[in-house]
Amino acid sequence: MGPAGSSTTSTATPSGTAPSAVPGTTLIGVENVATPRWARRRSGETSVSLGKALRSLPAAVAMVSRVAWRTSPRLTVLAGVVHVLSGCVTAFGLLATADVFSALLRDEPTPDRLVQALPALAVVIGSFVVRALLDTAVSAVESSLRPRVTRAANDEVTAVLVRAELLAFEDADFRELARQGGRRGVRSLETSLRYLAALLSGGISLVAAVVTVAVLNPWLAPALLLAAFANAWAAARASKMRYEHFLGSVTRNTRKGVVEEVATERDFALERHALTLQEQLLAEHRRISDSLVVDEIRMAHRTNLVGLVGRALAGVGTGAAYLVLGLLLHTGAMELALAGTAVLAMRTGFSSLASTTRAVNSLYEDSFYIDFYKKLLVEGAERAQGRRVRGGSPTTAPADPELITLDGVSFTYPGAPKPALRDVDLTVARGEVIALVGENGSGKTTLGKVLTGLYPASSGAVRWDGVDLAEADPTSVHSSIAVIAQDPAQWPMTARNNVTVGRLGRDDERAYEEAVVKSGADEVLATLPAGPDTVLSRQFNDGQDLSGGQWQRMGIARGMFRDAAVLVADEPTAALDAKAEARVFEGLREATASRTTILVTHRLANIRNADRIVVLDQGRVVEQGTHEELMALRGHYHELFELQASAYRGGLLAPAAEWTAEQTTE
């Protein structure tokens, strides 16, 4: 890894009144992010060798062939056959040309020699025609096979990502592997098909050339092989350098991507402008790019040098071959006619050698990226939803659990230094409304996800009516839950579908109307140009965007329409105005009569009527009981409640109607 941007400074010129970049500041705060697991060196990868390139070849060939075979066995066989035939015809043409030479250079009158050469000449012309036809067949088969292989590989990537468990998306390494394996890996798979084809036909004509040369005189073959070796060595070394450069710049490229995102994406646009960060971001982007360019140029110079050494060695091999030929002619060990054939075979050999080594090394280089693709498929399969189910055959979770129990549950996020939940014991009965409260980062959201089986407990057990969720089919668990997130997904679909996607296939107009009214989404729909048929997406031309509170209402409507036995509402009204909030809580109260509800909120006035309030602190349950019980306890909850109440009383916050009313009755 190069000294990422340690010496480069910004060339950004501030324009107008925009402030200039502050020099020497790394905006992200760290010079480099940790190298992802998948980009760490493969074990034993310390030196560059042609042997490694050749050894890795069968695996790469097998991988490409396997994907091609799975895509279309017929086309794969056809591709193999036409390539082998094309190589054979070239070899055959070479041997026929040798016959033409032999006939032409015989010690006989010219007309006789020409007549004798005619059959061989006809074969040569025939081989050209067949070769041209085969080349057309090759491109026809390839152009049918390649898009299919790309589609199949893309589909595999999409399938593992779609089927991955929720927790996989919390793992930055996995997300980056998905990007690299999905993009570079699939692209390499496609290009390697072309190289594999070149390897097949080039390899066959190379073998034909070497055999022809060796038959003519065994001394010529080693010289030809020396040139082959030099070419292959140089290409392998250059491939390895390019791969090492890629690995060395992975983290900087990640950082560049992050800076690019914050510098250009809409999500950051408001603060980017309000904080006048544009020039600073541009400077940071240039700084990282400059450092990458410096390394890239250095790498290009080094590979050029290696190429030069390779060409020089290959030149020595070629020279040696011609020298041997000269010596053979000089000593009379070879006839002139045969020497002509040898020259032709050597020339064919050199040109197929060049294409074969190019193919071998491109396959070698591609094999690294295909490896990412393979790793992604393997890791994706390991992280498939339901894969962790203990005991092999999953049980079905109860659709409407009477009792949810947590026994000593702890949970740690992937790569996190400490657990987000520790030793949580909790029981929730059907129909109860449980409010989770606590300071930021105390584990409320995480507990909601563990309780509903969205995240697996790292230790301890979550049971629904005695069924351990670690042994249950995740789909059966998830179909019984509804989640109203604080920051709901902004589905790029019509407003109506944004609600009905909550339970696909539920064709219940009354339930839809009810969810829309209770959530306050009806007011949102009324403002849309095409009402419920308006597409809610910035990506579509006639799409419409919503405000944060409006999106939240759509999310609540979706959660209500889902009508699941267990409802988790995570700060469902954080972005709502007081009127809308009151309406939603009224709706929730009605909806919660028959279902288990977990409500995460910081607005303590809203949860005074909850059946139970569970207070979390640093991942532990520190108190639980009703509002009155907890107030009497004068502990954590009492402190939080009093703090919030005094903030309202002191006029720091605008008093909510509901809150003032509650206070006066206290």
Ligand SMILES: Nc1ncnc2c1ncn2[C@@H]1O[C@H](COP(=O)(O)OP(=O)(O)OP(=O)(O)O)[C@@H](O)[C@H]1O
């Ligand atoms: N994706 C994640 N990866 C690693 N750690 C996480 C992740 N999400 C949350 N955490 C950590 O887990 C702990 C609990 O987070 P959680 O979101 O459950 O808290 P919370 O009580 O809901 O907070 P808030 O009130 O701010 O919403 C925090 O220390 C947080 O830093």
